[in-house]
Amino acid sequence: MLALLTxxxxxxxxxxxxxxxxxxxxxxxxxxxxxxxxxxxSEDGWTWGRGxxxxxxxxxxxxxxxxxxxxxxxxxxxxxxxxxxxxxxxxRSLDTNSPDGKWEEAGVVASSDGVEDCNAIDPGLMLDxxxxxxxxxxxxxxxxxxxxxxxxxxxxxxDPNATPVNLAINCEAPILIQEGGWYYLLATHGSCxxxxxxxxxLRMGRSRKVTGPYLDHxxxxxxxxxxxxxxxxxxxxxxxGHFGRIQLEDGVEKFSxxxxxxxxxxxxxxxDLRPLLWKDGxxxxxxxxxxxxxxxxxxxxxxxxxxxxxxxxxxGRRERRGGPGPGGPAGPGPGGGPPPGGGGGLxxxxxxxxPDQDVAQVSTNxxxxxxxxxxxxxxxxxxxxxxxxxxxxxxxxLGSPYFKITVANTDRALAATAEGELIVVPAxxxxxxxxxxxxxxxxxxxxxxxxxxxxxxxxxxxxAVGASFATLSKFDAGSNKxxxxxxxx
Numbered sequence: 001m002l003a004l005l006t007x008x009x010x011x012x013x014x015x016x017x018x019x020x021x022x023x024x025x026x027x028x029x030x031x032x033x034x035x036x037x038x039x040x041x042s043e044d045g046w047t048w049g050r051g052x053x054x055x056x057x058x059x060x061x062x063x064x065x066x067x068x069x070x071x072x073x074x075x076x077x078x079x080x081x082x083x084x085x086x087x088x089x090x091x092r093s094l095d096t097n098s099p100d101g102k103w104e105e106a107g108v109v110a111s112s113d114g115v116e117d118c119n120a121i122d123p124g125l126m127l128d129x130x131x132x133x134x135x136x137x138x139x140x141x142x143x144x145x146x147x148x149x150x151x152x153x154x155x156x157x158x159d160p161n162a163t164p165v166n167l168a169i170n171c172e173a174p175i176l177i178q179e180g181g182w183y184y185l186l187a188t189h190g191s192c193x194x195x196x197x198x199x200x201x202l203r204m205g206r207s208r209k210v211t212g213p214y215l216d217h218x219x220x221x222x223x224x225x226x227x228x229x230x231x232x233x234x235x236x237x238x239x240x241g242h243f244g245r246i247q248l249e250d251g252v253e254k255f256s257x258x259x260x261x262x263x264x265x266x267x268x269x270x271x272d273l274r275p276l277l278w279k280d281g282x283x284x285x286x287x288x289x290x291x292x293x294x295x296x297x298x299x300x301x302x303x304x305x306x307x308x309x310x311x312x313x314x315x316g317r318r319e320r321r322g323g324p325g326p327g328g329p330a331g332p333g334p335g336g337g338p339p340p341g342g343g344g345g346l347x348x349x350x351x352x353x354x355p356d357q358d359v360a361q362v363s364t365n366x367x368x369x370x371x372x373x374x375x376x377x378x379x380x381x382x383x384x385x386x387x388x389x390x391x392x393x394x395x396x397x398l399g400s401p402y403f404k405i406t407v408a409n410t411d412r413a414l415a416a417t418a419e420g421e422l423i424v425v426p427a428x429x430x431x432x433x434x435x436x437x438x439x440x441x442x443x444x445x446x447x448x449x450x451x452x453x454x455x456x457x458x459x460x461x462x463x464a465v466g467a468s469f470a471t472l473s474k475f476d477a478g479s480n481k482x483x484x485x486x487x488x489x
Contacts, residue, residue, distance in 0.1 A: 011271060012396070013048040015040060018269040019060035019173065020258050022125070022244030024070065026094040030398070032244075032256065032271065033061045033072065040271060046396025048271070052096040055103050056089050060173060060242065064125040066134065068092055071155040073109060073136065075121035082119035082142035085111035088155050109156060110138055110148055110164070117143030118164075124175030127152065128210065135210060137185065140172035144223075145187060147176075147211060165211050168222035171203065173242045177283070182206045184283060185214045185222060186230060188241035195267045198260035200239030203227030204283065217282065231285040236263040237272070245276060246398065251441050251477025253277075254398055255285070273399030275440035286440045288400055293387050293408045295378055295489045298464035299445055300480040303375040305462075305470055307383035307407055307424055312362045314380050315354035318346065357382040359409045373414070373422045375468045378489075383407060385489045386414070394435055402435040402451055404428050416450035420460060420472045445483040447475060 017034040023045075024031055030042045037057030042048045058074035065071075069090045077084050085108045092100035112120040119142035126135045134152040139145040145168035149158040168174065171187035178184070184206045190199030205214030205222040213221045220226025231240045239260030246254040253276035261267040275286030296305040359382040366383075378384055385408040390401040405414040406428060413428035414436070428434055435451040448462040453472060460472035463481045475482050 011048055011273065011399070012046055012401070013042075014050055015048040015271040016265075016268045017258055017271050019122075019242050020244070020256055020271055021061050021063045021072070021242075022175070023246050023256050023273075024063050024065050024094070026065075026070065027098075029095070031063070031094045033063055034258075035059050035061075044395050045273065045398030046401055051094075054089065056087060056105070058087070060122045062123045062125050062175070062244075064127060064134075066127060066152050066155070069155070070094055071125070072103075073123035073125065075123060075138070077121075078111075080114065082112050082140070083114035084120040086120050086123050086136075086138060090155060106155060109136065109150070110146075112143075118146055119143055122173040124173070125150075126176040126178065128178055130178065133210075135176055137167065137174040137176055139168075139174065141170065144169060145171060145174045145185070166223060167212050167214055168205070168227075170225050171222070171227065175243055175245075176210065177245045178210075179278070179283075180281065182208065182281065183210045183214075185212075186243045186283075187222075187227070188243075189227060190239070192239065192241065192260060194260070196238050196261040196263060198239035200241040200260050201232040202230040202240055202243050202257065202285075204230050206282070228282065230283065231257065233259075237261070237270075238263070240272070246273075248398065249477075251475075252439050252447065253442060255283075275399075276442070277440065277444050278442045279444075284444075286444065289388065289403070289438050289440070289446070289486070291387075291389050291403075293385055293489060294486040295384055296386055296448075297378065297485040297487060298375060298470075298481070299483040299485060300464045301375060301467040303464070303467050304378045304384050305386070306374060306376050306381070307366070307412065308372040308374040309363075309366045309383050311376075311379065311381045311383060312357065314357055315350070356380070359385075359407065363410065369426060371412070371424045373424060373470055375464060375466070375470055380489060382409075388436075388438070388486075391430065391435060394430060397437050397439075400438070403438055404430075404434060405436050405448075416453040416460065416472055418454040418456075420453055420456060422462070422470055422472060441477065441483060443483070446486055447482055448484060449475070 017038050019035040020032045037053040039051035040048045041051035058076040061074040063072040075086045088106040089103050091103045095101050110120045112118045119140040123138045134150040136148045144166040146164035151158045171189050174187040186204045205216045207214045216226040216228040237259040240257045244256040255276040262270045277284040277286040387406050387408045394402045411427045412424045415425050416433040432452040437449045439447045453460045461475040461482045463473040
């Protein structure tokens with residue numbers, strides 16, 4: 001597997017935002033909204049730009065698509081904190097150029113009076129996939145994190161007289177997700193709004209009931225201060241907060257958050273999108289793929305992808321050497337004996353480190369033109385090492401650019417064919433069949449898909465048919481033939 005990465009791969013374009021909402025899609029575009037009315041829009045989930053500011057500007061909004069409406073819940077202070085309320089506004093389209101792109105006010109959904117142990121800010125929405133009920137959690141460090149049931153049709157409180165349920169303390173910006181019979185409460189701990197001195201981190205608990213109690217991995221209730229760490233600061237990005245789940249398809253999930261400070265962008269608060277994984281019944285923060293040289297190993301077979309050429313053993317082919325003793329052929333050691341400190345003969349070695357293969361040297365006998373692929377046991381040979389490099393100005397997908405995959409230190413590029421097979425072309429041209437989408441799957445392995453396969457409208461994924469053959473086929477999250485491990489060679 002890939003080692004822990006030191007920083008996030010940046011998105012492209014304009015992606016400065018604070019307290020972003022969960023991403024939603026409308027007419028093929030991705031949208032998120034933040035404190036102060038910031039709106040970010042993207043056609044592909046990689047390149048972002050500013051969108052239209054909604055009429056109600058407030059703190060830490062969240063948005064959810066229910067039926068034919070987009071419901072946005074926006075908090076505002078009413079006088080001095082913690083007096084606050086959460087207002088609902090809605091629209092049928094997030095495209096302000098659409099006839100349906102008009103926001104409507106629906107009123108206050110929750111409030112705090114400044115005396116009670118709650119601060120009615122930071123709403124987080126969940127439409128329960130098991131029963132269709134709509135829930136909102138909200139609150140901050142001024143008191144309890146609270147839960148309310150909402151009416152999916154109106155977006156307002158299901159029962160205006162119902163008492164909210166207290167779920168957690170010592171956190172803010174909560175949100176609920178449901179998976180595998182569990183409800184998970186993810187919330188932001190630590191200090192915010194202090195740039196690179198912010199202590200934001202994401203923590204979580206889980207419960208069999210939406211109303212709790214929510215316990216962490218050590219059995220401590222979140223209402224007593226518990227919380228399992230989900231994500232913290234790393235590398236040069238500080239203070240992750242405001243989790244949002246994005247379910248793309250079976251086996252492929254992402255999550256959104258913001259960092260309080262990106263040190264490579266002057267300490268600005270920025271959006272990030274990362275893979276969402278699952279392990280031992282808990283969500284896990286995955287990592288976006290970084291450029292590098294890898295061996296591409298099949299989970300199904302344990303063999304690796306290689307260019308179908310005659311390989312050369314690393315260090316050259318071994319020659320039988322005589323062992324110690326009179327009458328034997330001269331060995332590499334003094335007087336024809338073994339090298340110092342080791343046995344002689346076939347297994348004696350050279351006595352020195354063997355360098356990596358120089359691909360320019362070993363490839364002199366490789367055929368020119370298009371070449372096939374195959375699977376083989378990994379032997380650290382040049383044709384088994386692949387450079388994965390982000391392609392600039394080629395667009396991307398949710399949270400990542402497209403990549404080219406080339407035999408390391410060459411321009412020979414992996415490509416899809418019109419027959420739904422794989423070849424290596426002599427040089428990378430930037431054609432769609434040479435651009436690769438690489439997604440981390442829920443189990444931490446990777447899916448590799450060409451941007452397009454000529455003549456095939458449906459997406460295909462790299463597939464290990466057997467121990468010695470790879471092809472392209474429709475992705476099946478439940479089949480290990482589409483799961484790959486990327487390792488540093």
